[in-house]
Amino acid sequence: MMTATHDSATPDERSRLAPSQHPEEAITSSAPYCLASREGHPEKTIVTVGGVRIGGGVPVVIAGPCSVETEDSIIEAALAARAAGAQLLRGGVFKPRTSPYSFQGLGLAGLPLLARARAESGLPVVTEVMESAMVEPVAEVADMLQIGSRNMQNFPLLRAAGRANRPILLKRGFAATIEEWLLAAEYILSEGNSQIIFCERGVRSFDPMTRNLLDLTCVPLLATLTHLPVMVDPSHGVGRGDLVPAMGVAAIAAGADGLIVEMHPHPDQSLSDADQAITPQALASMIARIERVSAALR
Amino acid sequence: MMTATHDSATPDERSRLAPSQHPEEAITSSAPYCLASREGHPEKTIVTVGGVRIGGGVPVVIAGPCSVETEDSIIEAALAARAAGAQLLRGGVFKPRTSPYSFQGLGLAGLPLLARARAESGLPVVTEVMESAMVEPVAEVADMLQIGSRNMQNFPLLRAAGRANRPILLKRGFAATIEEWLLAAEYILSEGNSQIIFCERGVRSFDPMTRNLLDLTCVPLLATLTHLPVMVDPSHGVGRGDLVPAMGVAAIAAGADGLIVEMHPHPDQSLSDADQAITPQALASMIARIERVSAALR
């Protein structure tokens, strides 16, 4: 049985579990994800993002557009998110797109726009990083870094995230098992960063009626396996704005620590993922219901 | 566009949409499931089972053991289910088992035991039918007939269920699309029985940590597509008793009209599916939480 120490309060501290590059040094463990495991760490970890506590029993909503498009639009979205009751702002500047010919995001040029939206709204910001070289520059601006589904097993990126001084929102790969997901977190943890939030966003399945198959069972399941918080992304999970609020409420009822939701003041003008964005009004209504459900279950 | 009339109050009435056995008579329709569709039937159907209304806004819980084993045990289970707050009793007499060498249920001999448990507890009973020849004898005792996942596309059975004077709990096939499920209901509806409740129970997926992948998104999705009620079976959906209550609560939050749950007074003595059964205490606790969530969302 492997032993390892980590301290959720000091994400900077480097683990001594350096990856082995020599066969004979490979570490084996009876618990394959010993740092993420709840076994040696029974109390739940609370991750704090720009002052907002995630994992402490009160659900947190991250909302915003799929991608940062213009300064005006991201500020408008941030103010709308805050007015609707969201506590963090999402907005992509690097957009992983299936086709090289689709809009790829503004890149680094989008970061000042995010910072501006934060200044105007007071909401901490979350944005995606797609390669290790971008972790540092993005971490200078963003309050939390997101690792997207396609990169859940991008191990160099996970290691870089493990050396960042920012919390990480780790999305589930779209055909990843729970164990693979925990081990992806273990890559980050083993580099010294224990400020990790799991984010379920649906797995690939056979029914064309929804974009993905949202796996809410992973929420109570992860609670038995890990001390880290779990959020849910119903927007990618179902891919249809009309079903997002019901699934957001269900996620909270299943025990999720919060949601990340695509919200756009004018969904039909969104440059990407227009079908799954909800309006600020729908967001406000969903947050009201989440609060009632959360209170009913406390 | 096809037109068809049906009346949810008269399950006995035969539809004039008889199945065609001559190519030239095959009926085509722009809405492939015209009788199940919400389009021509905007108001929600309420299905009444032994006096219990399902689909009327108050969640209903069906609970009981996987299979009827002895008279004493099914009566004990029925009383425990009622005490915990359940409104209907489940218990299988015909058990579809993967192996021919597993316990197959008591068969017709189990029906009087179910009737006795109903008499003792006052709870209407739900049990599975596996072939068309069994529909009539089972319908003489049971208050609702269940068609299991493996039989969702057993078309002769669906037709026989369509001619039965009992409500039908139609479970989703474990790799069935929503459209296939709606069309399976259409087989029943087109024979004249419109007392149908859909029951989600998880689809097959790749992660060995849970028995199936519970698809709660189908709950709000079906609400947009059909006027028929939708229940959820978290027991088969996740296959682990410790995760059942959280997913039951989540299902109600997603809008389900009720749950069907495996409950056993002594789960470790169950002859089948012991891992997924919950105790009467866990059931009572889950029902209390369901009621709070349901009230919070009304």
Added chain:
Amino acid sequence: MMTATHDSATPDERSRLAPSQHPEEAITSSAPYCLASREGHPEKTIVTVGGVRIGGGVPVVIAGPCSVETEDSIIEAALAARAAGAQLLRGGVFKPRTSPYSFQGLGLAGLPLLARARAESGLPVVTEVMESAMVEPVAEVADMLQIGSRNMQNFPLLRAAGRANRPILLKRGFAATIEEWLLAAEYILSEGNSQIIFCERGVRSFDPMTRNLLDLTCVPLLATLTHLPVMVDPSHGVGRGDLVPAMGVAAIAAGADGLIVEMHPHPDQSLSDADQAITPQALASMIARIERVSAALR
């Protein structure tokens, strides 16, 4: 460890492994599919259908239309199948259709047409049964009974097939594991019929480009697990006629004992599954390639 005897030459003989309806009598076994298993039966079973041997090293092709439509068309198809090199004729009279409003097959009225086509062509015939009550009447005419994917776990039907005096073509359920499939065969075997051929026809998956995902790996895998022959249905497996011949050849190269292929003299006139039917010319060309590959591997 369970012991059971069976003799592949006497499908009529009833097994003494009657299904238990009493909990205490349930039989357990260390090999869950002891009659199908290769362990106690190392030599391969050869199934003979109307004089055609399947499993003996020479691949056999079953071809014909999805459904029997008219006497003229089924005779034309049978003669075309024979001319192309097929050794058995397929043609459905009971058609399991997703929608109750689709053409459901001619039913019993189709059997004399099949018999006529056999008389004209000399090809033994294979057709599907969908419920236990139909096993006997269909077995009076058909040389082999097919149990379709949707009915792979229709246990009353499997038992009835186990009492039939005809070989059974047992298709894989579209989300069935290999073990579940072997256990479905065990239902037939335990009733005394050991003339069973497994038929892979694709499993459900996520890519909309093909109808199903053809699992050819099951061919060599089953060869390690069971003594029974294995055929492949590339037509349902891929759902596109242009890809059928390549996958038919690949199936034989993987070790399959034969193929069942949808062939229609005029695919665009087919009342069902027109996209996946191939022409007699394409069938002849595929059979020629199969023979060359089979010879190269002997």
Added chain:
Amino acid sequence: MMTATHDSATPDERSRLAPSQHPEEAITSSAPYCLASREGHPEKTIVTVGGVRIGGGVPVVIAGPCSVETEDSIIEAALAARAAGAQLLRGGVFKPRTSPYSFQGLGLAGLPLLARARAESGLPVVTEVMESAMVEPVAEVADMLQIGSRNMQNFPLLRAAGRANRPILLKRGFAATIEEWLLAAEYILSEGNSQIIFCERGVRSFDPMTRNLLDLTCVPLLATLTHLPVMVDPSHGVGRGDLVPAMGVAAIAAGADGLIVEMHPHPDQSLSDADQAITPQALASMIARIERVSAALR
């Protein structure tokens, strides 16, 4: 309709289809993968790796151990691969491992060992790159770069591969649709590198008996969609050495341009993926059968 020119003989040439970082510049196309598409490029592309032609009608086998472990062992493996009839050597120096505590490969230190094995055996070498920063140093040694399943949608890596002066073996993501795979190739093509070989390696599915579900149908399907060659990796596709040869032969029968196979002189001593490696003897036997099947189909 988008137009783009590319020339399969000049992988270095940069496409003028630079990715857009400004919304209004996003390029749209009626054919989503216009450079990979067979439509405007009917003749098949032949990719030449260290003098070995892939896609020209004669199947090519890449063989070798999962990972480069020591100089002696990789040289032994290379000589054994050549003796068995393989034409290229595989061997990983960067190993994407699910757990951070598993052996991660020798890293850059493994490259001189690969070069040494090439010098001793005369076989060109193929090895994986996991991040864009490693593309250049690895391309200095390797004859072909492999992009693994987990990185199929690592877009910065794909772009870097598009700027490399080496052919790319692009493995399919384990839940990637064919269209997503073609678009991943499009990322490489749009940077100017058209020396791409697709490599099917199984998709994730529900049956625990095999590691993945090998999708051989993608072989003839891709042949209709793209001009680029297609290889198959039966080792990861099935995960069991005993099934690899049959599936390798089936892949060639389905039309694959070659195979990549894990072969280890002493499979039980392999540091990773020991179960799926085959011996040099099994490799030689499989190659002999492949040649006979390939000749039979020409």
